[in-house]
Amino acid sequence: MVNQNKESRITLLGAGPGDPDLLTLKGVKALQAADVVLYDALTNEALLAHAPVEAIRVYVGKRSGEHSYPQETINKLMIDYALNYGHVVRLKGGDPFVFGRGYEELDYAASYSIPVDVIPGISSSIGVPGLQQIPVTHRGMSESFWVITGTTTSGEVSNDIYQAAESNATVLVLMGLKKLTKIVEIFKAAGRSNLPAAVVQNGSSAEEKLVIGVVDTIESLVQQENVKAPALLIFGEVVSLHPSFKKLVKQYASIA
Numbered sequence: 001m002v003n004q005n006k007e008s009r010i011t012l013l014g015a016g017p018g019d020p021d022l023l024t025l026k027g028v029k030a031l032q033a034a035d036v037v038l039y040d041a042l043t044n045e046a047l048l049a050h051a052p053v054e055a056i057r058v059y060v061g062k063r064s065g066e067h068s069y070p071q072e073t074i075n076k077l078m079i080d081y082a083l084n085y086g087h088v089v090r091l092k093g094g095d096p097f098v099f100g101r102g103y104e105e106l107d108y109a110a111s112y113s114i115p116v117d118v119i120p121g122i123s124s125s126i127g128v129p130g131l132q133q134i135p136v137t138h139r140g141m142s143e144s145f146w147v148i149t150g151t152t153t154s155g156e157v158s159n160d161i162y163q164a165a166e167s168n169a170t171v172l173v174l175m176g177l178k179k180l181t182k183i184v185e186i187f188k189a190a191g192r193s194n195l196p197a198a199v200v201q202n203g204s205s206a207e208e209k210l211v212i213g214v215v216d217t218i219e220s221l222v223q224q225e226n227v228k229a230p231a232l233l234i235f236g237e238v239v240s241l242h243p244s245f246k247k248l249v250k251q252y253a254s255i256a
Contacts, residue, residue: 006035006086010078010109012102014095014121015043017128018205023047027119035086038078041068042093042230044205056085071101075108082114095123099149099174123147125172128203128232132210134242136170141237144169150176150183150233157182165190170236177231180219187215187235196239201231212244 011030016022031037031050038058039048048057058077061068069077082088096102096118109116125147129136136145146164150157150173157179164171165187176183177199187195197218201209211221215235239245 008082009087009115009117010082010105011087011089011117011119012096012105013089013091013119014100014123015039015047015091015093016122017094017124017131017203018042018044018208020044020046022122022127022204023050024119024121027121030089030117030119031091033087034089036081036088037091038074038081038088039091040093043091047091051089056081071104075105078105079109079112079114082109083112092121094125095121098123098125098147124203124230124232125174128200129170129172129198129234129238131204132198132200132242134198134234135238136172136236138238138241141241142168142170145172145236146170147172147174148176149174150179157186161186162190165192165235168237170234170238173233173235175230176233177222177227177229180222180233183233184215184219192235195235196237196245198234198239198242199227199231200234201227201229203232210244212239212242 013027013030028050034051034055036056036058037048037051038060041061060074078088078090090105092100092102094100106116126136137143146169148158148160148164152158161183173183193216195215197215198210198212199218199222209225209227211225211227213221
């Protein structure tokens with residue numbers, strides 16, 4: 001029911017990488033005070049239980065290869081619900097500002113003078129490697145990390161991957177599984193065929209799947225294990241710190 005007495009406001013909330021327990025306490029409080037929740041495909045629906053029973057829950061898609069609402073439609077829905085119902089929580093996978101188009105939504109709300117709060121979420125680019133005991137930086141091994149989209153708005157591989165492949169940084173690629181063949185070619189062309197690499201499907205969730213190898217083998221391992229999107233690609237010496245990589249090295253050593 002429309003309630004004209006409630007203040008129109010929006011909260012951009014990062015849901016984290018998948019495990020509902022990784023939502024922040026501030027995020028829980030925001031959901032508990034929601035009149036409407038607009039949520040994406042990459043958010044765990046268990047989080048909706050934090051919202052009041054009477055709160056409106058609206059699925060707005062946003063997953064590659066499946067039906068999803070255009071961003072413009074989501075923007076308009078967000079404003080309409082805020083004006084008519086009060087507090088809208090825009091629940092987004094990971095962090096709203098890490099390839100989440102959060103600023104576009106914030107900017108659109110500002111054009112209607114609707115106040116917006118931002119609650120960060122754990123980005124899969126950092127959280128998922130950590131959960132796998134792979135640090136994105138490590139003293140003497142990696143002094144920085146790149147977080148790159150695997151596919152740009154034009155549908156091409158990001159040019160940043162070419163530069164990242166030449167560096168000693170840890171390279172974390174989101175939305176890149178469909179471009180894995182091209183990405184592997186880029187690393188090979190940079191002379192990094194033996195660079196440790198990992199792919200994590202549905203990190204932190206019950207459907208999590210991990211494959212670990214090197215640039216030369218990672219594509220065949222992904223095919224062998226039937227890894228699907230959403231998946232995070234990790235390239236860098238830090239992958240060698242994962243316990244299973246050490247076993248892999250011993251295995252190759254025994255064959256040699």
